[in-house]
Amino acid sequence: MELNALSPEQQKLDLKYMKAALKQAEKALAIGEVPIGAVIVYDGRIIGRGYNRRNTDHTTLAHAEITAIRKACKKMGDWRLEGCTLYCTLEPCPMCAGALVQSRIDRVVIGAASPKSGCGGTLLNILQNEDFNHQAEITAGVMQEACTEILQRFFKALRVRNKAEKKARRAAEAAMMAKKDAEAASNTL
Numbered sequence: 001m002e003l004n005a006l007s008p009e010q011q012k013l014d015l016k017y018m019k020a021a022l023k024q025a026e027k028a029l030a031i032g033e034v035p036i037g038a039v040i041v042y043d044g045r046i047i048g049r050g051y052n053r054r055n056t057d058h059t060t061l062a063h064a065e066i067t068a069i070r071k072a073c074k075k076m077g078d079w080r081l082e083g084c085t086l087y088c089t090l091e092p093c094p095m096c097a098g099a100l101v102q103s104r105i106d107r108v109v110i111g112a113a114s115p116k117s118g119c120g121g122t123l124l125n126i127l128q129n130e131d132f133n134h135q136a137e138i139t140a141g142v143m144q145e146a147c148t149e150i151l152q153r154f155f156k157a158l159r160v161r162n163k164a165e166k167k168a169r170r171a172a173e174a175a176m177m178a179k180k181d182a183e184a185a186s187n188t189l
């Protein structure tokens with residue numbers, strides 16, 4: 001959104017940290033979760049990392065951003081994340097955008113936009129609602145292609161897997177029916 005206003009140095013740093021967020025997304029992918037990752041940077045250092053573990057941890061709270069916030073707060077020894085920037089591969093959902101506003105984070109850098117739950121401007125702009133007591137600066141579209149590609153890769157594999165499972169289920173059902181028919185036929189003999 002404000003990519004042009006950023007210095008070349010800052011743009012370079014944004015790429016570096018978005019790559020780190022993508023690395024987190026890869027971790028989610030490796031355990032079969034929707035690949036979303038986030039990191040929080042303070043003073044040129046990553047102080048919190050997180051990736052989606054919703055299914056693994058059986059909690060809706062295990063979003064990448066929430067985990068990154070929790071870890072960053074622990075490191076800062078404060079609930080406030082003033083002076084920090086969060087990098088996330090996918091635009092934050094309402095829960096995470098709300099938590100980010102609560103944390104008073106300075107800046108949020110977003111990879112891919114989320115048409116289904118994006119609250120950094122796509123569906124709502126919770127991060128910059130003037131009625132709240134805090135607004136975060138947003139930079140969107142950083143490494144957008146790579147952030148979208150990893151999600152597409154996951155959903156494509158999921159579709160293939162679902163299709164294969166459906167096929168196997170149908171084959172099992174057909175085999176059962178055939179067996180029943182054969183039994184019925186032998187009983188009438």
Ligand SMILES: [Zn+2]
Pocket residue numbers: 063064065092093094095096097
């Ligand atoms: Zn979220």
